[in-house]
Amino acid sequence: MDQTKIDALRAQPVPAFSHLIEGRHVSASDGGVMDIVSPIDGTVLTTTAKGTAKDMERAIASARAAFEDRRWAGQPPAARKKVLMRWADLIDAHALDLAVLGVRDNGTEISMALKAEPGSAAATIRYYAEALDKIYGEIAPTAPDVLGLIHKEPVGVVGAIIPWNFPMMIGAWKLGPALAMGNSVVVKPSETASLSLMRMCDLALEAGLPPGVLNAVTGEGAVVGEVMGLSMDIDVLVFTGSGGTGRRLMDYAARSNMKRVYLELGGKSPNIVFADAPNLAEAAKVAAGGIFRNAGQVCVAGSRLLVEDAIHDDFVAEVAKAAEAMRVGDPLQIDTHIGAVNSQQQLAANLGFVETALAEGGQLKTGGTRILQETGGYYMAPTIVTGVTRDATLAQKEVFGPVLGVTPFSTDAEAVDLANSTVYGLAGAVWTSDLSRAHRMVRDVRTGVMHVNTYGGADGTVPLGGVGQSGNGSDKSLHAIEKYINLKTAWIKL
Numbered sequence: 068m069d070q071t072k073i074d075a076l077r078a079q080p081v082p083a084f085s086h087l088i089e090g091r092h093v094s095a096s097d098g099g100v101m102d103i104v105s106p107i108d109g110t111v112l113t114t115t116a117k118g119t120a121k122d123m124e125r126a127i128a129s130a131r132a133a134f135e136d137r138r139w140a141g142q143p144p145a146a147r148k149k150v151l152m153r154w155a156d157l158i159d160a161h162a163l164d165l166a167v168l169g170v171r172d173n174g175t176e177i178s179m180a181l182k183a184e185p186g187s188a189a190a191t192i193r194y195y196a197e198a199l200d201k202i203y204g205e206i207a208p209t210a211p212d213v214l215g216l217i218h219k220e221p222v223g224v225v226g227a228i229i230p231w232n233f234p235m236m237i238g239a240w241k242l243g244p245a246l247a248m249g250n251s252v253v254v255k256p257s258e259t260a261s262l263s264l265m266r267m268c269d270l271a272l273e274a275g276l277p278p279g280v281l282n283a284v285t286g287e288g289a290v291v292g293e294v295m296g297l298s299m300d301i302d303v304l305v306f307t308g309s310g311g312t313g314r315r316l317m318d319y320a321a322r323s324n325m326k327r328v329y330l331e332l333g334g335k336s337p338n339i340v341f342a343d344a345p346n347l348a349e350a351a352k353v354a355a356g357g358i359f360r361n362a363g364q365v366c367v368a369g370s371r372l373l374v375e376d377a378i379h380d381d382f383v384a385e386v387a388k389a390a391e392a393m394r395v396g397d398p399l400q401i402d403t404h405i406g407a408v409n410s411q412q413q414l415a416a417n418l419g420f421v422e423t424a425l426a427e428g429g430q431l432k433t434g435g436t437r438i439l440q441e442t443g444g445y446y447m448a449p450t451i452v453t454g455v456t457r458d459a460t461l462a463q464k465e466v467f468g469p470v471l472g473v474t475p476f477s478t479d480a481e482a483v484d485l486a487n488s489t490v491y492g493l494a495g496a497v498w499t500s501d502l503s504r505a506h507r508m509v510r511d512v513r514t515g516v517m518h519v520n521t522y523g524g525a526d527g528t529v530p531l532g533g534v535g536q537s538g539n540g541s542d543k544s545l546h547a548i549e550k551y552i553n554l555k556t557a558w559i560k561l
């Protein structure tokens with residue numbers, strides 16, 4: 068990474084953004100725009116179109132028309148593969164400008180954003196491009212006088228609603244498999260992090276994706292998101308975001324065409340550290356990274372640290388030391404470890420959680436405050452609260468900020484009980500040298516992902532999805548493809 072290049076890119080003004088519909092950039096039907104505020108310094112970076120119901124309807128009609136005339140689904144797999152590979156190459160070629168644009172919009176530290184955003188988006192799209200001509204239909208083991216064929220068909224029009232923490236990466240988790248399987252797509256990025264994803268969609272057209280196959284509409288969730296949710300012409304809705312919005316999407320589906328709804332929601336992921344962990348110093352460093360990178364705005368963040376009694380005080384001291392050593396600040400400096408909180412509203416919510424945690428008997432080990440206020444940006448010191456009880460708010464509710472709650476345990480059974488004591492089930496980790504204990508914890512802790520002697524970093528070959536109120540279905544890996552196909556039986560009398 069080259070700081071001079073990053074500085075040059077950040078000095079460039081950002082043009083106003085508009086929707087991408089029918090392969091063209093279009094303004095909102097009523098000309099409305101939204102200010103895009105940079106969390107780096109609180110200034111207005113640019114504007115995007117403030118989508119109306121009419122805009123979303125037009126985008127959905129565009130996707131539907133593109134699907135019905137089979138301009139994409141009807142192409143040979145090799146042709147679709149070529150376009151998607153070219154798209155991935157273009158994302159790689161523009162990686163630094165996409166990453167800097169995204170950081171100016173959402174505040175993630177550039178060292179993480181470059182890898183996690185364009186880097187992983189390109190890898191994801193390439194993965195599904197490579198996979199698309201290796202997905203076969205099936206012949207059922209029927210009686211000899213019939214032939215039962217199982218075809219795998221694209222579903223039709225996919226609506227994708229994306230959050231603000233990793234817009235390109237999460238966007239690619241949906242767009243990659245959806246487009247690979249021949250669907251048309253309408254994507255709605257978050258109000259507070261849309262720019263890099265919008266530009267990534269432009270690159271798809273440049274790569275040769277036919278106009279109308281991929282449409283992108285910016286605007287408020289409660290307006291354009293709701294229209295998408297209630298549409299009779301969206302066949303599958305794929306979503307990453309909060310549980311509250313997820314609930315609404317299920318309701319929209321029930322009130323409209325009963326579209327399939329796949330939800331990737333929040334978490335309160337337990338990071339369980341036993342005294343027999345192979346390397347406690349390493350575990351402490353990784354535990355700090357696992358909650359504080361991207362200012363805690365990571366769905367799988369290890370936000371609950373469960374520590375065996377015998378090592379509790381020393382281990383927490385090590386995690387606090389690691390946290391205090393992390394540089395918080397300008398996310399466009401390559402040596403920054405923790406960038407900005409995405410919005411003023413999110414920062415206020417984070418501080419509110421700390422206040423509640425202390426009022427409920429937690430003790431502040433480090434952090435707990437807004438910092439660098441003079442920059443105008445939204446920064447928060449990495450925060451550790453100890454003595455968090457099983458039912459405390461900080462143990463039960465997702466903060467989605469740089470706030471770690473610590474709870475001691477004394478037995479394996481107690482660790483499992485604590486780990487499973489929330490409505491969530493997204494991710495978790497166990498640190499131990501005991502192989503049997505590791506396997507038991509993987510089995511007994513109810514999550515979609517368990518890490519052993521590490522935290523985070525799972526690549527595109529494995530699924531990511533939650534259980535309980537962390538969602539249903541999963542992103543990544545070949546398993547994600549199931550969300551974007553219908554199975555059709557042909558029953559042929561011979």
Ligand code: NAD
Binds near residue numbers: 293308312465467
């Ligand atoms: P959010 O639910 O507020 O918003 C997500 C998206 O939904 C945005 O695009 C928003 O505009 C849209 N939206 C809001 N209201 C809507 C409505 N009524 N109808 C349709 N769309 C609507 O979530 P957020 O704050 O952007 O993201 C943070 C959340 O996302 C956290 O809970 C986090 O854990 C979760 N997340 C989960 C994963 C995962 O893979 N499980 C990954 C990243 C983030």
